[in-house]
Amino acid sequence: MSVAVAAPRRRPFIRKTGALPGFGLALGYALSWLGFIVLLPLAALFLRASSAGVEGFAVTLSDPRVQHALLLSFGVSAIAALFATLAGVIIAWALTRYDFPGRQVVDAMVDLPFALPTAVAGIALAALYAPDGLLGAPLAKLGWQVVYNPIGIFIALVFIGLPYAVRTVQPLIAEIDRELEEAAATLGATRWQTVFQVLVPPLAPAALTGLALAFARGLGEYGSVIFIAGNLPGVSEIAPLLIVIKLSEFDYTGATVIAVIMLALAFLMLLVINLIQAWSRRRMGNA
Amino acid sequence: MAGRDSDFVGSQGRETSASVRAGKAPAPDRAPRRRRAGVSLAALAGVAVLGLSAAASLVGSFPRPAHAAQALLNVSYDPTRELYRDLSAAFTADWEKKGGGALQVRTSHGGSGAQARTVIDGAPADVVTLGIPSDIDAIARLTGKIPADWRTKLPNNALPYTSTVVFVVRKGNPKNIQDWSDLVREDVGVITPNPKTSAGGRWNFLGAWGYAAEKFGKDDAKIREFVGALYRNVKSLDTGARGSTITFAQRNFGDVMPAWENEAHLITGEFGKDRFDIVIPKTSILAEPPVALVAGNVDRKGTRKEAEAFLKFLYTPEAQRIIAKHHYRPSDVSALKPEERPADIKLFRIEDLLGGWDVIQKTYFDNGGVFDQLTARK
Numbered sequence: 001m002s003v004a005v006a007a008p009r010r011r012p013f014i015r016k017t018g019a020l021p022g023f024g025l026a027l028g029y030a031l032s033w034l035g036f037i038v039l040l041p042l043a044a045l046f047l048r049a050s051s052a053g054v055e056g057f058a059v060t061l062s063d064p065r066v067q068h069a070l071l072l073s074f075g076v077s078a079i080a081a082l083f084a085t086l087a088g089v090i091i092a093w094a095l096t097r098y099d100f101p102g103r104q105v106v107d108a109m110v111d112l113p114f115a116l117p118t119a120v121a122g123i124a125l126a127a128l129y130a131p132d133g134l135l136g137a138p139l140a141k142l143g144w145q146v147v148y149n150p151i152g153i154f155i156a157l158v159f160i161g162l163p164y165a166v167r168t169v170q171p172l173i174a175e176i177d178r179e180l181e182e183a184a185a186t187l188g189a190t191r192w193q194t195v196f197q198v199l200v201p202p203l204a205p206a207a208l209t210g211l212a213l214a215f216a217r218g219l220g221e222y223g224s225v226i227f228i229a230g231n232l233p234g235v236s237e238i239a240p241l242l243i244v245i246k247l248s249e250f251d252y253t254g255a256t257v258i259a260v261i262m263l264a265l266a267f268l269m270l271l272v273i274n275l276i277q278a279w280s281r282r283r284m285g286n287a
Numbered sequence: 288m289a290g291r292d293s294d295f296v297g298s299q300g301r302e303t304s305a306s307v308r309a310g311k312a313p314a315p316d317r318a319p320r321r322r323r324a325g326v327s328l329a330a331l332a333g334v335a336v337l338g339l340s341a342a343a344s345l346v347g348s349f350p351r352p353a354h355a356a357q358a359l360l361n362v363s364y365d366p367t368r369e370l371y372r373d374l375s376a377a378f379t380a381d382w383e384k385k386g387g388g389a390l391q392v393r394t395s396h397g398g399s400g401a402q403a404r405t406v407i408d409g410a411p412a413d414v415v416t417l418g419i420p421s422d423i424d425a426i427a428r429l430t431g432k433i434p435a436d437w438r439t440k441l442p443n444n445a446l447p448y449t450s451t452v453v454f455v456v457r458k459g460n461p462k463n464i465q466d467w468s469d470l471v472r473e474d475v476g477v478i479t480p481n482p483k484t485s486a487g488g489r490w491n492f493l494g495a496w497g498y499a500a501e502k503f504g505k506d507d508a509k510i511r512e513f514v515g516a517l518y519r520n521v522k523s524l525d526t527g528a529r530g531s532t533i534t535f536a537q538r539n540f541g542d543v544m545p546a547w548e549n550e551a552h553l554i555t556g557e558f559g560k561d562r563f564d565i566v567i568p569k570t571s572i573l574a575e576p577p578v579a580l581v582a583g584n585v586d587r588k589g590t591r592k593e594a595e596a597f598l599k600f601l602y603t604p605e606a607q608r609i610i611a612k613h614h615y616r617p618s619d620v621s622a623l624k625p626e627e628r629p630a631d632i633k634l635f636r637i638e639d640l641l642g643g644w645d646v647i648q649k650t651y652f653d654n655g656g657v658f659d660q661l662t663a664r665k
Binding site: 064065123126127130131132133147148226227230231232233234241244245246247248249250251254 | 401407429524539540
């Protein structure tokens with residue numbers, strides 16, 4: 001698989017890559033690593049699930065408890081990802097555009113949810129928002145209970161998803177010229193017009209990437225959610241927990257069936273997000 | 288996909304969390320800013336060191352060949368940490384005194400079902416000491432490494448100790464909870480683990496079921512109504528007994544938590560007798576956490592003699608005293624002084640009420656079983 005042999009054979013898709021050497025090697029590397037790390041385990045998953053057959057999938061999908069768990073997982077992940085993206089863009093903006101004492105520290109703090117074991121995050125959030133917790137107590141006085149129900153899941157997933165949103169838009173904000181805003185202002189744009197017609201469009205593709213990452217991360221999240229959700233069947237039971245329950249029943253096939261359904265749905269949604277992203281990128285002309 | 292974030296009390300947590308942290312830490316260099324290059328480099332170096340040490344500890348945790356160091360692996364369930372730390376130490380001291388040579392007993396803990404699964408998936412356990420007979424049945428059925436008649440291989444149905452379910456309530460018992468019938472009252476919030484994922488949760492379910500069966504006789508509809516009402520009062524259905532303890536004791540959520548007797552004493556010991564009371568119901572269930580030799584593994588590893596000696600040791604007066612000290616119920620109290628013996632509670636055996644474990648597991652806890660029916664959304 002040496003490049004020297006590959007190049008003279010005039011394979012068109014190799015020549016297209018330009019003058020940079022090492023394409024064959026790099027692609028071979030990428031594909032074999034992807035194969036071992038991603039494709040092989042996924043293939044094993046699909047193989048196991050396929051032993052359930054079509055009716056196995058149909059039975060699982062028609063179970064109201066599974067339906068509710070899937071709806072909950074996808075719904076809350078989507079809402080949490082949207083919220084995290086909105087908050088993330090604003091945080092990224094503040095961290096990139098303004099200089100203030102301690103900015104580096106705040107900037108580093110954004111990454112903490114990446115590094116924290118998720119169970120710790122779940123326990124900490126539950127402690128904070130529980131009816132006798134620091135934030136939970138005043139909320140409880142207002143009659144709001146925000147843990148041990150789907151709102152708890154939302155809180156955990158926003159926490160988990162936030163760094164993805166911040167880190168994907170931050171480099172782009174750094175790239176946007178300040179003069180762009182000034183030019184918009186001198187040309188008579190209002191502040192809102194500047195924000196929505198000058199600043200938001202170039203940020204949109206990156207924000208969408210952050211959204212997709214936060215969403216995907218939220219879907220698979222288990223460790224933090226089970227400590228704050230209450231896990232009541234048909235109320236706050238997430239799909240990953242159903243998988244764990246199936247495993248506890250030694251029902252490996254049942255577990256993989258739910259996993260494959262989740263994977264397929266997640267893939268669909270990520271594909272849609274990617275398409276929107278590609279479209280908005282084309283519209284911006286910076287493909 | 289959920290495997291990485293296994294329950295924080297899981298046994299394999301240490302190595303995995305280290306490598307996860309190592310894998311996630313390079314995030315800072317995602318924001319490509321020149322002045323951070325130095326920081327990123329330092330971070331990368333740090334991560335590399337972390338990764339190497341994690342790799343080293345992973346390599347170190349692989350089972351060594353039997354001749355290098357004689358070691359037994361005891362795969363146990365969650366609340367037995369303190370118990371087996373003492374029992375293993377007493378056993379190895381005894382073994383060395385009797386001229387058996389140096390021996391080490393390692394114990395891994397986690398949810399009973401998850402622990403059974405690691406043995407099914409190939410963990411080299413010499414003995415299993417799990418929370419409920421059906422988990423050992425599952426290993427026997429799915430791997431054949433344990434003979435199907437394992438309960439007859441050791442005294443007292445393979446039970447060196449038993450336990451029961453008691454109630455932990457807030458100090459002073461403000462909701463006046465005295466018996467199982469109080470758990471279905473509308474003003475009572477119950478915290479219990481999910482019977483699907485937790486052995487303790489299953490004993491709680493069966494305790495309620497047994498109580499209702501005694502009260503309503505053969506009237507199945509009324510029993511279901513009672514247990515269904517109880518689970519409608521459940522405010523949080525954690526995945527394991529320790530998860531429930533955190534919700535109840537640290538989050539102050541709920542009014543009553545049915546729990547393993549030893550776990551109840553641990554809670555009042557750990558979080559303070561001034562915060563919680565233990566209520567002993569008039570009748571409760573005889574919880575049976577059994578032990579078994581994993582014959583298929585000990586024959587392969589050549590550790591049968593040691594593993595059998597370990598299990599036999601659990602029945603000796605010395606071990607029984609340790610068991611009583613940790614608030615389990617010894618199978619043989621004859622060697623214990625009266626004050627060392629556990630409190631008298633009227634206990635019923637669930638098998639006498641519902642039949643064998645294969646039936647109980649299938650009817651009540653498997654997919655579509657009674658628990659699923661009772662908690663299905665209306």
